Amino acid sequence: MSNTPRRMRSASLNKRSKLSDLLYDLKHNKALLLMVLPSALHLFVLSYLPMVGIYYAFTNYNYRGGLFGSPFVGFANFKFLFASGTAWRLTANTIFYNLIFIFAGTAFRIAAAIMLSEIIGNLFRRVTQTIMLLPHFVSMVLVGVFAYNILSYETGVINNFLTSIGADKFDFYSTPWIWRLIIPAVDLWKTTGYGTILYLAAILGISNEIYEAAVIDGVTFMQKIRYITLPSLKPTFTILLLMSLGSLIRGQFDLFYQLVGNNGLLFGSTDIIDTYVYRVLRVTPNIGMGSAVGLYQSVVGALMLLGVNYIIRRIEPDNALF
């Protein structure tokens, strides 16, 4: 609503140059621009200024020399990441997990939001929502401890149960494949409640008139969801999807580290870029190598975002970010 003046202008005069566009805005939309200013400044100071630090990735850092006085070493800092195919395996794992988190997570959130919105009892809905939100506030360190007490071989809850019904114990901590299920499960448990809020807000924003009209036309409960709720959530979904794709190659360090720790047996299926970097640079902290990884993640993330945005723009221009 608020950017109507600008839209009108762009639509009518889109042949004019961008500069005159800006000048027009400066003249006629001062208040709006002023409202944007704080976040623009925030973005500039916290996201653009620090980009100077990219240069660290190409230096052999030294405290006396600082950023620009340290010797330039070219791409040497990237070597450890790409040696012996590590980068590929890590990138694949990182993307694999993030895709699961994004799609399974979104599915759960939307499902939960729809269910919550359909609950009639107000008190029951609030209680349910609060309970769903609780895991979000449990620190990952504690989650790691919980998981260990549930999964450990000798004393874990699951293995105690298996023993009591006469079944064989299951050794979670030396079975890599099971972690492809456990890690997403823990992530879902932890993030669904919080992520539901956005979708719930979007659902509550759908005009009631549409539903009423549909009910008069005789839709069933499932049809209501299928033909009204889900399509209305599409814009929210696309924007959230695009935003999360930007960090597709950034792993959730604490989730993986707290659950798996330094258990080399499981690395084949659980090692992501962030845990790898932590592990190898823990002994000899190296700013150049750390920056190199950050840069690699940012570049791949940016490419991913641009690519997906391009595809979406082709299919459905209204939902693209830019």
Add this chain to the structure above:
Amino acid sequence: MKRNSMVALVLTLMLITLTFIGCSPSETPEPSTPADETPKPAQTAGNEEEKPLLDTSKRIELVVWFAGDPAPDAGSVIEELNKKLLEDFNCTMKINHLGWADYETRYSLLLNAKEECDILYSANWLNARDYNRKGAFLELDELLVNYAPELYEFLDRWEEVTMNGSIYAIPNNNVRHDNTGIVYREDLRKKYNLPIPDSVENIEAYFQGIKENEPTMLPTSDKAVFDGTMSSTRFAWNREQNVIGASFGVSYTGYDESKLTEITYDWETPEYLEMLKKIKEWADKGYWSRSLLSAQNDPAVDFDAGLTAAIFNKHMDGWSGHVTTNEVDKDEGWEIGFVPFQNKYGISVLTSAEQDMTVLPIQCKDPARAIAVVEKIFLDVDYFHLIQYGIKGVHYDVNENGEYTVGPKTEQFGPGGLASWCWRNVDFYLESTATPAKVEEMRDLMDTLTPVSPCSFSLDTSNISAEVASLENTIVQYLEPLKLGQHDDPEKGFEEFMRQAKIAGYDKVKEEFEKQWEVFITESGLK
């Protein structure tokens, strides 16, 4: 909401800070070098006899960072200290602590972000040499001569804190026995008539006895069980760390001075594989949890809680702590035994000079005053007792024999309550009546052994950082599981590990190590 890795976090913070403050100091690096450090009086110091005077005209606050956590009542001790400092040096001190929770990260942030810091704790286990190599600390040679000549005279071991010909840290004179070994339950050992766990066979017998007789206990939950047991057979083992900074499987032959220059590649010895096989057997017998690799437990806490019966790689101090916790503070009939493995070779390894050190980071605003204050704390008994024991009559008292006794508020500030381990002068220590007798006995026994100073070699990894990083990963991924017996076939597993290590650059690390080692032994006159 972004959960980036620690590294990414460190970086981001660092980058942000750098944007604001970092750029300016880096433009003016020159004043930080010791040559220019000497304030105005130095300009007149044409003849070398005349020493520059300490300029205390401006009142400053020296910011100090220690590792560890302070005692609850540290505040009142610092207040008292500041009264004295204000009088003597026209300065005050702000003492901060890097808590145990994340000291490594915070330590590197402190230096990378050039946070305000004038005096800093440092140690070999905090990568002191690595930081110094990258220029994080001031050279102290001239500062010592000019502003702390008595301290320079008083302490020896300066050659152990010298790198590339200049002193980078102030050591202390608290040289202790550093033999390491197993801490175990002597009461249980006696009860079930088990052997003292002083060799691989005896450790096994002890573990087996515990396993059979104490169903609620596990013999150990210490991930260091491999290295710990190994050090009972090859006493050179523990020096691996001193030699190379991290366990890259290289050590030198031992404490025999005549063989000091010989290098052993541990992974290439048959004993290593034998031990891996032994560990596999132990794992199969259930001496520790099969999930131990992923456990985030603290083995020492498990031990104190009575869940396990052994912890490894402990020194005298560590053992003494467990004795106090379990024998003195609680009365459950526990006896805590200790076998320092090097003892059987008649040798006492001394603590390195680099164990606890004071350094001045390059952002230090008044190095002259900082070093003069450190000298005072070392050499003035009142200062030292205040820092080490607290306020007399409040936190401690002295009896007629000149021995340390507890005061009304000792619980709020015990000896060393400031975690000021780098400022220790044993000459001013008060004798304590509280030390358990058997700890005293062990100390007396060790006093009779041949003392050996540890080696101060440290590998400069700047040329091989990519290889070291990959190798580090290979160790965690392929070797650590073997060290806890988590592989069906240790022989095959070890073969695979060596293959991966070679891919990661083991040979290049070896080559670089040999090159630097050669230089080291030539320069230090060992050869």
